[in-house]
Amino acid sequence: MPTYTPPLRDMQFVMHEVFKVTDEFKAIPRYAEADADTINAILEEAGKFAAEVTFPLNAAGDVEGCKLDPATHEVTTPAGFKEAYAKFVEAGWPALSCDPEFGGQGLPLVVNQCFYEMMNSANQAWTMYPGLTHGAYAALATHGTPEQQKTWLPKMTSGEWTGTMCLTEAHCGTDLGLMRTKAEPQADGSYRITGNKIFISAGEHDMAENIVHLVLARLPDAPPGIKGISLFIVPKFLVKADGTLGERNPVFCGGLEHKMGIHGNATAQINLDGAAGWMVGQPNKGMQAMFVMMNAARLGVGNQSLGLTEVAYQNALAYAKERLQMRSLSGTKAKDKPADPIIVHPDVRKMLLTAKAYAEGGRALLVFCSVLLDKSHFHPDEKVRKDSDELLSLLTPIVKAFTTDNGHIATNACLQVFGGHGYIHEWGMEQFARDNRINMIYEGTNTIQSLDLLGRKILGNNGATLKKFGKLVAQLVQEEGVNEDMAEFVNPVAYLGEQMTKFTTEIGFRGFQNPDEVGAAAVDYLRVAGHLVHGYFWARMAQVALREIAAGNTDPFYQAKLQTARFYFAKLFPETAMLMRTARAGAKPLMDTDLALA
């Protein structure tokens, strides 16, 4: 019976004390009135929804899973899912950061970010139903025609209809250029779509009255490969001119996958049998529109692991305080009890602090990114929009891969704190680890993220974008370079930044001669970059904490933050020593292995 408490205090700290988001919002007319009290009040309510409505469905949903009726192609979600979704829609939660033009509340995306962190802590499988809708919404909001937007976005904003992303086919996941699904143009401007998709999350369910599938397919005359792919809206039910639902479109669920986790989410095989579709954006430019969804989804997947890291941490911490087992090596701590609580043991603390440090560092990173997203969309200054977009594009693969790998480390560490009980379903810990495991895979495996980061985002523009982040680090070093109290936090980040600059140049040269050198270094490189980013945010969080303490603030929150920062730099950050070494070992030990891998 796991429990969950929304981490509101830490969210407020990150939003208001570290990043001062409402100061940023003052420069954005759309958000000029978003004050801290409003944001906090909304998140308090949002946290209640997560903790009270969807969290109680999480463990049972895992056991029950989704069921497909092969005769009707209808999917039944676990008990309570549908009712929770009705409450979700009724309360207006889907509309939080959607555009007022389509009925949205127009709140900053950072509010949605924190809301979804809590929803992911509460129930990742459930949250994927509305979560995917946001990706589809973003694609249509960016690339849809005004008429398409008018038809689809209000109902997706209200949550009455949900969305999906139909990309993968059995023979192509990473390599979408191999796609076979066909789109034949019809006289009325629509298309008939035929093909088979797999791994469609939230692909079929009973929670909403319609599902808006966004489907990648090929036109008959499309060039081969990735440049011949177009994007289509393929609704479960057609929509009549008056906006009401019409006939059933032949886009059917042909099967559900039996998965390691996220059992409550229907991972559907989707058969398109000449289904009616409408093109989004330009012919053969589907990947552009798809990437709007994909980038949103990649941040969303990082957020899923952030949520799981937080909830796993909370439960492991509670267990470690209660579970009595052995005595402290440094002498009995709980004399009145038959044994000490296991939190006295150094390695139990290490497992707990690992999860805590990755949760709090990840939260800072995700909040920072969602402010960048807000600025890239709505800031009046074009340069700010462009800079924000570029920095976000650099950070997106780090959010996706680093946060989900950390989620794997953290959920498994927290499971381990429970000993044998961690392996048993009723304690909830093993579900967190299983649910998290998909996050390292979907929306581009973590290896693909690393190639996107190193190959495309960094070497692709000779390190220019990396320098943007480097400037933030340099600014911090300049601000705090003579502050002795900050040295323990700033120095390792500054040092790693220098090392990375050198290593980036080095790998650029090597990769020029042999591109496999980039592939061999990329995964290690991304994790180093992840630590640079987390290290930077930990230094900024420590900076705020030190200032508050110096100013006489006695809230123990700030000392706690410093303790966690010190743990992070002492025990997690040194992973970079290994990663720089293995990355430098290069491609040869991997590629000269044809006999070993025969």
Next chain:
Amino acid sequence: MPTYTPPLRDMQFVMHEVFKVTDEFKAIPRYAEADADTINAILEEAGKFAAEVTFPLNAAGDVEGCKLDPATHEVTTPAGFKEAYAKFVEAGWPALSCDPEFGGQGLPLVVNQCFYEMMNSANQAWTMYPGLTHGAYAALATHGTPEQQKTWLPKMTSGEWTGTMCLTEAHCGTDLGLMRTKAEPQADGSYRITGNKIFISAGEHDMAENIVHLVLARLPDAPPGIKGISLFIVPKFLVKADGTLGERNPVFCGGLEHKMGIHGNATAQINLDGAAGWMVGQPNKGMQAMFVMMNAARLGVGNQSLGLTEVAYQNALAYAKERLQMRSLSGTKAKDKPADPIIVHPDVRKMLLTAKAYAEGGRALLVFCSVLLDKSHFHPDEKVRKDSDELLSLLTPIVKAFTTDNGHIATNACLQVFGGHGYIHEWGMEQFARDNRINMIYEGTNTIQSLDLLGRKILGNNGATLKKFGKLVAQLVQEEGVNEDMAEFVNPVAYLGEQMTKFTTEIGFRGFQNPDEVGAAAVDYLRVAGHLVHGYFWARMAQVALREIAAGNTDPFYQAKLQTARFYFAKLFPETAMLMRTARAGAKPLMDTDLALA
């Protein structure tokens, strides 16, 4: 659907070419006639049993799980488990390394080691039923009276009866001193045992006609804590004087756990309701007898992860060769195909080689340990027996923790090679990862192993036992110190050996002042020790390979071994750079965190 091929060639390499086990056996009268051909022929048959009989039951057993009938307390194992067990018994496999005095075949334990590696690859859940019997057998063979041995061991040797270890209770896992189960002496010399045990693997099932539970309990006058625990034989069915089964003993299964994995194995809650028991060994000395089981079980758990690492590797390798996705970064490799097989990608190779290197290094370690076990039991020279036992005692926590952590890394890496398909049950990969996850926990969590290694086995005798292993390293350095071809393998091991010696002294001093320093360093220390040991074995394997190649042997096996060795030293061994650093960071960043963990 996963496949499995017994790795017979590598087993032969390790046994006969690296360790020359039959030369060792010539000095042991009991094994004098165990020649290589016999051993190889037995393992070939054993491999067939694993691949053909139990492996096909693995995936279905995971889905079906075990079922308890609450009315009869009887457990039904998954379809086919019982029939496979009957074949296992009929073929005489349980008796392989048992004592001829009790009907065993008296073969070296190393044969059983390799057999069980294959059985674990094939089906860990199934293999735990006979696997636990070996632990119970070992305890009775060492501490049972001649009469007890005569009553119980022949049927355990034949496999007609299986065994269990009943240690854990709901409130005590690691801390057995808190145990509450009571044993009341009876006039006839037996005891009435009352209490509740949990997490009893293979605790109830329908595969054998009787189950011999070895139960830890307290005598009425027992001193508190760990020094007041005795061990008892508590059979499911009492045994009459003529050896036939008598009445049902009130030792009942009260429930089965719903677990993350090993679903095919019944993890039972065992209620002892005044069950008849017979003491093994001396009153209040139960932990001694228990440790015989436990040490056997710890090696066995390492072997479980070795088996899963191997089977996960084989399947990921096959998939990586077949799955076509994207082109190689260094230019198209399969021009006739729509994409290249993913094995062309450096990071896919890294994931595969990680599993391969840990499988082959782990195999060397486990085979080495089982030869030590053979020598510690049966070598005619007492000094050899003692030395072997001491070295084995040092290596046991490394086998348990390092091999199971590596199994976690490897099974997850191999799952990742499959992309989304890795998350789907039918491909088998996610089951390997789930099944492996328990191995890091049971028979003493990996943290407990690290405290056993650093606190008890190393600092407990001022590093004397570590020096025994150091001598092996020194010997290799002496042999190969001037051989340039060996430098790349020997130098890193020699360097790490020196660093570890220094660090051991340092941590000894620190721990003397503050024992929490030992707890803070132990987990990192164990992984460094694991790499020292694997590094040593990789160097020895490379030594054999280089000699064969120099002698003109053109079998590609030897080049493959060198390639894997080079990968290991380039990409896995550098983890020690991080571990030494985090271990040296000490206890303070963990223990000065009361506010962070409030």
